[in-house]
Structure formats: C-alpha cells, structure tokens
Amino acid sequence: SQQGEEDPQALSIQEGENATMNCSYKTSINNLQWYRQNSGRGLVHLILIRSNEREKHSGRLRVTLDTSKKSSSLLITASRAADTASYFCAFMEYGNKLVFGAGTILRVKS
Amino acid sequence: KAGVTQTPRYLIKTRGQQVTLSCSPISGHRSVSWYQQTPGQGLQFLFEYFSETQRNKGNFPGRFSGRQFSNSRSEMNVSTLELGDSALYLCASSLGAGLSYEQYFGPGTRLTVT
Numbered sequence: 129s130q131q132g133e134e135d136p137q138a139l140s141i142q143e144g145e146n147a148t149m150n151c152s153y154k155t156s157i158n159n160l161q162w163y164r165q166n167s168g169r170g171l172v173h174l175i176l177i178r179s180n181e182r183e184k185h186s187g188r189l190r191v192t193l194d195t196s197k198k199s200s201s202l203l204i205t206a207s208r209a210a211d212t213a214s215y216f217c218a219f220m221e222y223g224n225k226l227v228f229g230a231g232t233i234l235r236v237k238s
Numbered sequence: 239k240a241g242v243t244q245t246p247r248y249l250i251k252t253r254g255q256q257v258t259l260s261c262s263p264i265s266g267h268r269s270v271s272w273y274q275q276t277p278g279q280g281l282q283f284l285f286e287y288f289s290e291t292q293r294n295k296g297n298f299p300g301r302f303s304g305r306q307f308s309n310s311r312s313e314m315n316v317s318t319l320e321l322g323d324s325a326l327y328l329c330a331s332s333l334g335a336g337l338s339y340e341q342y343f344g345p346g347t348r349l350t351v352t
Contacts, residue, residue: 170344171328227283
C-alpha cells in the first residue's frame with residue numbers, strides 16, 4: 129500500500145514564525161487527519177478534515193484540503209518551541225487501511 | 239479518563255522467539271488498531287479490531303497476529319521474530335470502527351530483536 133507523501137521532510141524556523149507542511153495522496157478519501165509526535169507525549173491527534181470540507185481551524189492550526197489536487201496542508205501560526213515535533217498526515221486507503229505520511233520534522237528555535 | 243496503555247514499554251527478544259504485546263483502550267472505545275513504526279518504513283498499519291473481530295489488516299506476514307477480548311483489550315503477537323521486526327509498536331483506540339475516527343494512541347512498546 130502507498131504511503132502519503134509529505135513535504136518538506138524537515139523544517140527549522142524561529143519562534144513566532146509560521147510553519148506550513150504539505151501532504152499528498154493518491155486515492156479518494158473520506159477524511160484526512162493530522163497527528164503530531166514528540167518524545168514527551170507520543171502520537172497525538174490534531175485535526176480531522178472531511179472530504180466535503182475545504183478548511184478547518186483549531187487554535188493556531190489551520191488545515192486545508194484540496195481533493196482535486198489530492199493534497200492537504202497544515203499551517204501552524206505563531207509557532208512555539210513546544211511545537212517542535214514530527215507531524216504526520218493520515219488518510220483512509222481503499223480497503224480501510226489507515227495510511228500515514230512519511231512525516232515532517234519541525235524544529236522551532238527559541 | 240485514563241488514556242491508552244500498552245505493556246510492556248520496552249522489550250528485548252532474540253531472533254526466532256515470539257512476543258506478545260498488550261493494549262488497553264480508553265474506556266468505552268471498542269476499536270483497537272495496531273501500527274508499526276520504524277525509521278525506514280515510517281508508520282504502517284498492522285490491523286484493526288472492533289468488537290472482537292478483525293476488520294482490517296495491513297500488508298504484514300502471517301507471523302503478525304492479534305486478537306481482541308470482550309473487554310476491548312487487545313493483544314498482538316509476533317512469532318519467529320526477525321531482526322527487521324525491531325520497531326516501536328503503537329496501539330490506538332477509537333470510539334467507532336473503520337479508522338475514520340480520531341485515533342488515541344498509546345505510548346508504544348519498543349521492541350528490539352537481537
């Protein structure tokens with residue numbers, strides 16, 4: 129089964145800046161989810177966007193979904209050192225398998 | 239509400255042995271899914287159980303198996319361990335079946351095969 133593609137692979141920014149990471153997929157999806165993983169809290173669900181939604185917000189997070197381009201982006205505004213983590217997109221593949229992207233490693237420097 | 243718990247947290251085994259990992263979902267969650275995470279392959283879906291039935295399975299050999307009990311707790315078994323099975327094994331629970339719901343992950347079991 130295919131793995132979602134994420135870019136960039138790694139991102140280093142200063143505290144207060146915005147961070148954008150992208151995810152692309154190849155199949156039709158019902159929804160797409162974003163997760164964060166760091167050593168302290170493990171893998172944590174951030175946001176779920178359904179295929180009939182184009183944009184969704186949660187605090188400093190903004191997720192967009194473009195089903196025609198089969199892509200999604202996660203924007204973190206006003207980043208903090210605590211946002212340092214790996215970020216993964218995940219989507220349902222045909223056959224009900226949850227596929228995760230390769231992840232973007234975000235480092236926020238204070 | 240207590241989160242997803244996994245035991246043991248760390249495990250060292252020898253090639254050829256078998257191992258059983260345990261996962262206790264959040265109270266009220268009936269779906270449990272398992273994932274393998276390695277630096278090379280990333281996060282890969284192993285299988286999902288809902289109400290004691292395996293609903294979905296990833297592309298892993300038959301050495302990987304699992305089950306779910308009536309209290310929704312789940313176990314994953316790997317037989318005839320290989321070096322390549324060294325990984326972080328994550329368990330997640332959710333309210334509904336089908337993996338379209340928010341997954342709540344446990345801290346994982348770090349398995350090292352020597």
